[in-house]
Amino acid sequence: MSLDPAVYGDLLLSLLPELVLTGWALVLLLFVAWRHRTARDLRIAGWLTLVALLSTAIAVWWLWWNRATLGPGLVAMVAADDFRWVADWVFLGAAALTVLISFAYLEREQLLIPEYYVLVIFATLGMMVMAAGADLMVIFLGLELMSVAVYVLAGLDRRRARSAEAALKYFLLGAFASGFLLYGIALAYGATGTTNLGLIGGQVGIMGKPSVMLLAGLALLIVGFAFKIAAVPFHMWAPDVYDGSPTPVTAFMATGVKAAAFAALFRVLNQAFAPVAAWHDILWWLAVVTMIGGNLFALGQRSLKRMLAYSSVAHAGYLLVAVTAGGAAGTSAFLVYVIAYTLMSLGAFAVLSAKGRAGESDVLIDDLAGLASQRPWLAFALAVCMLSLLGFPGTAGFIGKWYILIAATSAGQNTLAAILVLTSAVSAGYYLPVIMAMYMKPPAVEAAHRDVYLDRWGRIAVAVVVVGLLLFGVWPNRLFDLAKSAGNSVHATTATAATPP
């Protein structure tokens, strides 16, 4: 199905998922404006959110099924390709899992704020706009829409100083990063006279040797994105913000927000700056420093939540390897890894939210001692998530890492691949103690885990995660097909990539 960007109807059709989600967001806003007192209202808002996410996913599926593409003609502000659809599913899935683990959490922590769900929807919408953007301005709009919603989410628990601190920190540094990004966009515009990714790519190709202004713009763009994905040395905010935010929000930030920033980064680098060789080197170093830094910092953490925060920094490093490898293989590897990462990270945070009380930052890894004997299923789920984060065969995390390794080595980045596996080995030093505490240490007191509770929806979320991780770990064929077509879709225009196996 080819859509003509000159026809309004077609243009609207290409934005169908975003429009559906916006519509639901407005409906939900109306709903919570007059029903926002009881826990029941909160639950209804949550269910409505799930329905909204599901219907949006169906809209995405419809466009994907019909192979919707924007035909030639006017230069489009949005892209319609498989990359966007797959990324949308990741965001929607992350949001849905977040909602599932939020039900019990919000009630338990007495956060009877139904606007929470509206904000989740708006943040998801922003992510989808980011992944769709074929123009720097659209990407920026999406980024701001997402970020503003997440700033509020981070400070949702306003009675806790930590949450307020997280929100403020996130806001200040996020605004700062947005400034970088915007300035980068301005410079890129100055150098090429356009903000459209495809046109910039064309200009850069004609230019031959890139101008200083363009390079400066590129550098600022990378810095802006590096803040958002929490790459070392722009990661300073991440541990505190992840630590202070309510756990479901942290899960959402670590997965959805990160995935969206990466998706936009991919598009910008591969479509606008593909001919510029400089970013490969910059990202190479960024990836190396992030992998080493993230893993070493995580090694020193005793709090489970902080450990997961730093581990998400490390995973940003692995994803950066996929970006550095570039090409269709790198893009596909990125998507597979992001799907795996979203599942395993959300699963870990879900179990953490069941264990923690009023600020999970106080849950030490050692506090999990004996969980396996008292809550075998939860312990099993967390163990699967940890092994997957470690990249152990049989789990989706391994498949993702394997794909990144293939992308990196086929791009000639053998050193990067070796650093990736060596830092992965380091990560065993902090993922295994979690398993060790749960299975190999006796509980500190008899009833250590009596109040660990995950409601029905939380259990469904964890079950989905575990089944997904194991299924993709053993039989990833469908996932590969999807990721491969998505990877090729981004590179159909540039086609600079070496053909992957």
Next chain:
Amino acid sequence: MYARWVLTALLAWPLLAGLIVLLLPARLAKYVALAASLVEFVISVPLWWTFVPSGGMQFLVDRAWIPAWGIHFTVGVDGISLFLVLLTTFLIPLSILGSWTYITKREAGFYALLLVLTTGMIGVFVALDLFLFYVMWEVMLIPMYFIIGVWGGDNRLYAAIKFFIYTFLGSLLMLVAIIVLYLHAGRATGAYSFGYAHLLSNAKDLGPAAWWLFGAFFLAFAIKVPIFPLHTWLPDAHVEAPTAGSVILAGILLKMGTYGFLRFALPFFPAVALNQNVQLVIVVLSLIGIIYGGLVAMVQPDFKKLVAYSSVAHLGFAMLGIWALTLQSVQGALLIMINHGISTGALFFLVGMLYERRHSRLIEAYGGIARVVPLFAAILTIVSLSSIALPGTNGFVGEFLVLLGSFRTYPIATTLATSGVIIAAAYLLTALQRVIYNPLKNPENEHLTDLTPRELAVLIPLLVGILWLGIYPKPFLQRMEPAARSLIEQVRPSAASTAGQP
């Protein structure tokens, strides 16, 4: 018919049985696990007769798994892996029977993990697709990690994580090397596949990259063997593991390293492996392993640790034999791999039985117990003698062949290695004397009970193995000869003509 399903069944059955064990009530766990492992053994036994020595790879199964990347489920057995598969299926029921009273907590989990471990170990030996091999190689880490960490001794957490990280680190670099080989072969032929034969035939023209790749494989396998100085995880893991864990660790897991050298490192990178300097380094490290392992074993106060260090020495012989690359030495190395599994396995069982009675592994806690437990003493003596390599026992055949075969290639090193046999006699006979002879000083030892029928059922099959291999090893040698010969021909075309009959 049998040839078509046997390997798949050997891989699938323990996994399935492990799940069944978990689902059934815990008190049934050990019975079900024992029955399942016996079924596994029975399935594997006809391999011995149906195997055609000159048939190369057989019992092949080949199914597409992840076709997008050319990943297949390909398994097969040749004269090198046949015995390791049989050794695995042979030791597992004994390990389960040997844990009967030793494991008292979370039994279902323990036996389920042992069965899952079986799948992983057999998978490593039969995998003919490097992706499958890597997955199996890693997968068996987790059950072992849990077996050490949950059911181990006092220092188990440290030992478990050390074991895990050492092995994991080594294997991850191998992962990168596998991918590089895969892309190299793919670019050369246009066909992307992880198949063993495909990668093997295209592992040429690697240039200097071959050194790095060999290094990555070497590290993974050398940690597993373990080769000095990468052996430090081994004493910890062996000592802390429960008896069944030690038996399997020594009996089978260590063989994965030597198997990896035979199957992958040598045939893939013959030029690097036979480089003068590489040979020198490996032979010297093997020698250090033989002598250092023996000397350290000599001063251990802990019987289990003594056995653990003796493993370092035995595997040093195996490495020497593999690298000497003559028909006798490779066959000898293969025999050592089997013998070590049987003899050291038996020693670990015996130490475990002693520990169950007195809760001490210290040699000095015993003495003179031959009069109290004559049956135990007799069996310990036979097993120790086989570990020392006394003629008539299995140990002799393997070490003799290795020394004989290696002398042709490395005369000086082999002469030095001979001293390892003497050192082995020194530490094991001393220990034997201090445990079962000498005066009976400690009154606690006066009431030790002798071996029970269950314990005899564990030990007698091992004794049969010791004597069979010691007196009539021909059926074994016959089955492994063509495979050993073709390996040598592959690695060193000139070596085959000079190698005589054993």
